[in-house]
Amino acid sequence: LAETPSDNPLYEDLQHIQGHTKRMAVLIEQLLDFANQQPLPNHPVNLNQVVIDAKRRIKEAIQPGIVLAVDLSPDLPAVNGNLNALEEILMNLCENANNAMPGGGTLTLKTYQEKPANAAPPAPAAPPSPTDNYVVLAITDTGYGMDAETQAQIFEPFFTTQESVSASGLGLAIAAGLARQQSGFFQVESRPRQGSTFKLYLPALAAADGRAVKNLPTGSETLLLIKDETAITAILQRILENAGYTVIPAADEADGLAQWQRRPQHIKLIMGNTVVLRIREQIQAAGEQPPPRLLVINDKADVPDISQSDVAFLPPVFSPQTLTQTIRRLLDAPGDVSRLYN
Numbered sequence: 001l002a003e004t005p006s007d008n009p010l011y012e013d014l015q016h017i018q019g020h021t022k023r024m025a026v027l028i029e030q031l032l033d034f035a036n037q038q039p040l041p042n043h044p045v046n047l048n049q050v051v052i053d054a055k056r057r058i059k060e061a062i063q064p065g066i067v068l069a070v071d072l073s074p075d076l077p078a079v080n081g082n083l084n085a086l087e088e089i090l091m092n093l094c095e096n097a098n099n100a101m102p103g104g105g106t107l108t109l110k111t112y113q114e115k116p117a118n119a120a121p122p123a124p125a126a127p128p129s130p131t132d133n134y135v136v137l138a139i140t141d142t143g144y145g146m147d148a149e150t151q152a153q154i155f156e157p158f159f160t161t162q163e164s165v166s167a168s169g170l171g172l173a174i175a176a177g178l179a180r181q182q183s184g185f186f187q188v189e190s191r192p193r194q195g196s197t198f199k200l201y202l203p204a205l206a207a208a209d210g211r212a213v214k215n216l217p218t219g220s221e222t223l224l225l226i227k228d229e230t231a232i233t234a235i236l237q238r239i240l241e242n243a244g245y246t247v248i249p250a251a252d253e254a255d256g257l258a259q260w261q262r263r264p265q266h267i268k269l270i271m272g273n274t275v276v277l278r279i280r281e282q283i284q285a286a287g288e289q290p291p292p293r294l295l296v297i298n299d300k301a302d303v304p305d306i307s308q309s310d311v312a313f314l315p316p317v318f319s320p321q322t323l324t325q326t327i328r329r330l331l332d333a334p335g336d337v338s339r340l341y342n
Helices: 011-035 047-061 083-099 171-180 207-213 230-242 253-262 275-285 320-332
Strands: 043-045 066-071 079-081 105-114 134-141 185-190 196-203 222-226 246-250 267-272 293-297 311-314
Touching: 043 047, 047 066, 047 083, 047 105, 047 134, 079 083, 079 196, 083 105, 083 134, 083 171, 083 196, 083 320, 171 185, 222 230, 222 253, 222 275, 230 246, 230 320, 246 253, 253 267, 253 275, 267 275, 267 320, 275 293, 293 320, 311 320
Parallel strands: 066 105, 222 246, 222 267, 267 293, 293 311
Antiparallel strands: 043 079, 105 134, 134 196, 185 196
């Protein structure tokens, strides 16, 4: 397309082909995610923090005519969940709410606690884990709403009420699968022309189990951060230094290798995009022992299939909690921590 002049008769056809190709790529990625639902590495998570971290992304994703309202319950117990999975669930539900309000409306995100007597998973969902309390994340829109027949099918793969060719019908099916992997389930309340509410129920952790979410995991090790974007480097460096780490920034592969060679005994972890894999190979070739642990920040689809130990991966978008928890587990793990996705 880039090599075809815009006045060429084929240019418009090529644009359509490119658009369809991109939509198919998204569909294939969703299919792979749906088919390859690996067990999630869960840990104590506060749903309020999930909403706060995603708030900016949600505002950017919804239409200008939609008002975002947030009502977060104070002193919310932690849940045994996965930050990235919970953010994906939240974004999927907010995207559905956005599509249900083409003329504008209100999107409300609310968290609260609920007793098991008032919460039961709809059939045929598996019974929830025994718990004294649930933490609930409710996403409410003022859009079209749904009748009972539609509600009975919305979590089925490929079911969609949207007419757009880009609608895959997998968003809610993936959300339901991710919820199950965190011992959670959904309840839906909706009526035609009266909006919809999707409630995600997750078992609350006991107070002692949830204390870890109040502060970022800390450390005192020295980390090498390789990133060519100074603004992102500054943000990551500030987060990690606030957590107690010493951070050595490097602009590129050559700078990163030079920084390592100056202090190989002090640097315990190297983080950045896939360039860190090449640096590790050079370090190993030089016979340095033990090799540093790696945290690769990149899109899963672009990550090579490697089976090395002491290597963890994060997607491009993550919270400070996810970053520091991943680094702490990576540094503390005695053996193979390959391909840790948070």
